Amino acid sequence: VDPAFDTTNRFREGWKYFGWYDYLARIRDNVEKFVTNTSLNAQFYGMTSEEFCHREEPVWYVFIDTGEHSAESLTPEVAWVERNLMPGGIVIFHDYMNQYTAPKEAADRMIESKKFELVPIDWAPIIKYVKENNLEEGNNSWHMLGNPNPNFIGALRRCR
Numbered sequence: 001v002d003p004a005f006d007t008t009n010r011f012r013e014g015w016k017y018f019g020w021y022d023y024l025a026r027i028r029d030n031v032e033k034f035v036t037n038t039s040l041n042a043q044f045y046g047m048t049s050e051e052f053c054h055r056e057e058p059v060w061y062v063f064i065d066t067g068e069h070s071a072e073s074l075t076p077e078v079a080w081v082e083r084n085l086m087p088g089g090i091v092i093f094h095d096y097m098n099q100y101t102a103p104k105e106a107a108d109r110m111i112e113s114k115k116f117e118l119v120p121i122d123w124a125p126i127i128k129y130v131k132e133n134n135l136e137e138g139n140n141s142w143h144m145l146g147n148p149n150p151n152f153i154g155a156l157r158r159c160r
Helices: 010-018 020-038 071-084 102-112 123-132
Strands: 059-064 085-094 116-119 153-158
Touching: 059 071, 071 085, 071 102, 085 102, 102 116, 102 153
Parallel strands: 059 085
Antiparallel strands: 085 153, 116 153
16 A cells, blocks of 8 residues: 555655556566565555555555655554454554654554564664665665665454
């Protein structure tokens, strides 16, 4: 679920610098490669939060990347996850613990409900791999200002 799929979304204006014109095709290609390489059964929807959050269906994995990262925009997505994520399922928050505060605050509320638990991420080997393979070259990411190797996602598991 990503605001980039909405062609009227104001955040698309800045995406000309990031190849937004083929964003959906790139994401769909990556998901299809992942599914093929792992033999997983996955469905890629490619729609906005407003479109998707009206659907009701059980899922095992959700990646939340809300446009302006506000509590208001996260509310319907988090409510949908709380209704539809299966026990044992994983939700990933993008822009978690960086200059945006709403994703971490939403995750904290979910943990406080006792229905979700934090999934610790060991960033050391990930950052080591990124450095060894020079994967950040040319990346002027805003994900964690002042951090050359941003660890900008957080994960929760549905307990019950």
